[in-house]
Amino acid sequence: MTEHEPADAVRETAESIATMEIRGAATIASAAAEALAVQASKAAESGPTASDPEAFRASMRAAARTLRETRPTAVSLPNALRYVLQRMEGGEVDELRRSVVDASEAFVQQLDRAQEDLGRVGANRLADGDTVMTHCHSTDALACVEAAVEQGKSISAVVKETRPRQQGHITAERLRDVGVPVTLIVDSAARRYLDEVDHVVVGADSIAADGGVINKIGTSGLAVNARERGVPIMTAAQTIKLHPETLTGHTVEIEMRDESEVIDPEDRGSIGDIAVENPAFDVTPPRYMDAIVTEQGQFPPESIVTLMRELFGEGAAEPWAEP
Numbered sequence: 211m212t213e214h215e216p217a218d219a220v221r222e223t224a225e226s227i228a229t230m231e232i233r234g235a236a237t238i239a240s241a242a243a244e245a246l247a248v249q250a251s252k253a254a255e256s257g258p259t260a261s262d263p264e265a266f267r268a269s270m271r272a273a274a275r276t277l278r279e280t281r282p283t284a285v286s287l288p289n290a291l292r293y294v295l296q297r298m299e300g301g302e303v304d305e306l307r308r309s310v311v312d313a314s315e316a317f318v319q320q321l322d323r324a325q326e327d328l329g330r331v332g333a334n335r336l337a338d339g340d341t342v343m344t345h346c347h348s349t350d351a352l353a354c355v356e357a358a359v360e361q362g363k364s365i366s367a368v369v370k371e372t373r374p375r376q377q378g379h380i381t382a383e384r385l386r387d388v389g390v391p392v393t394l395i396v397d398s399a400a401r402r403y404l405d406e407v408d409h410v411v412v413g414a415d416s417i418a419a420d421g422g423v424i425n426k427i428g429t430s431g432l433a434v435n436a437r438e439r440g441v442p443i444m445t446a447a448q449t450i451k452l453h454p455e456t457l458t459g460h461t462v463e464i465e466m467r468d469e470s471e472v473i474d475p476e477d478r479g480s481i482g483d484i485a486v487e488n489p490a491f492d493v494t495p496p497r498y499m500d501a502i503v504t505e506q507g508q509f510p511p512e513s514i515v516t517l518m519r520e521l522f523g524e525g526a527a528e529p530w531a532e533p
């Protein structure tokens with residue numbers, strides 16, 4: 211195996227992330243970490259990467275770049291790659307392999323634990339009898355509702371379908387499966403139903419140093435409406451969603467997806483010369499978000515920078531870059 215040929219499993223994972231078969235920031239992060247472990251095992255098996263530590267390292271960097279290039283917005287993806295590659299160490303291929311496999315396992319375990327911990331923090335904000343409104347499908351947001359249900363609270367949900375990919379349907383099914391009564395609505399009905407809900411709970415793909423929440427398109431409009439109706443809105447986001455590059459003034463790239471997700475290619479001809487745009491995410495300014503719930507407790511969005519600096523220092527390394 212050469213440095214420019216990531217294992218098939220890495221290419222398959224990258225393809226699944228790009229096509230959204232694997233989706234949602236936390237799930238993308240664990241799939242990426244696991245793909246690096248597979249790459250390490252394959253690279254240690256045969257070819258120059260099996261005998262030359264530098265070729266092995268180069269193949270790991272190339273695999274990380276392949277994964278990094280799939281989708282630009284969820285920072286949990288580069289944070290996962292960074293976590294694993296920064297722990298790659300050893301003078302021999304076998305040591306390098308082991309360090310990558312161990313780091314990948316530790317990362318995935320940490321992710322699961324963090325989600326459980328943040329679920330309990332978020333659940334404390336929910337009271338028995340509350341109705342929550344959700345947007346998209348976020349495993350972190352769901353963890354809060356599930357933990358509240360486990361605490362014996364009776365929770366019901368109004369679930370936005372979330373055009374164009376309708377991830378709300380996944381949320382509706384997950385909530386139904388844990389016994390939460392669900393009402394599914396179209397996105398444009400959200401303001402009408404806000405009068406019937408006690409909390410809005412959303413996830414995040416990235417959180418900027420100023421506390422801005424980058425999440426599925428439509429989150430910012432929902433947040434503005436929730437504020438106007440006096441309904442508290444929280445973001446459930448593990449700390450791997452904190453975007454270290456925003457500490458140095460970078461902005462988060464918003465993914466633009468194909469127009470075929472918005473309009474059926476068969477109908478495209480009939481609408482003629484009309485531009486169709488499909489941004490996948492938007493930014494909710496911190497003043498419209500009541501709390502960011504993490505595994506380390508809840509924070510007002512404006513104070514998240516303190517936690518970010520503690521965890522990431524002043525910036526972000528790119529260990530996948532060629533030296």
Ligand SMILES: O=C(COP(=O)(O)O)[C@H](O)[C@H](O)COP(=O)(O)O
Binds near residue numbers: 348350414426
């Ligand atoms: O915006 C989305 C998913 O977008 P997409 O479907 O385009 O990937 C989710 O709210 C966040 O990724 C958080 O999810 P989680 O809490 O599971 O990390």
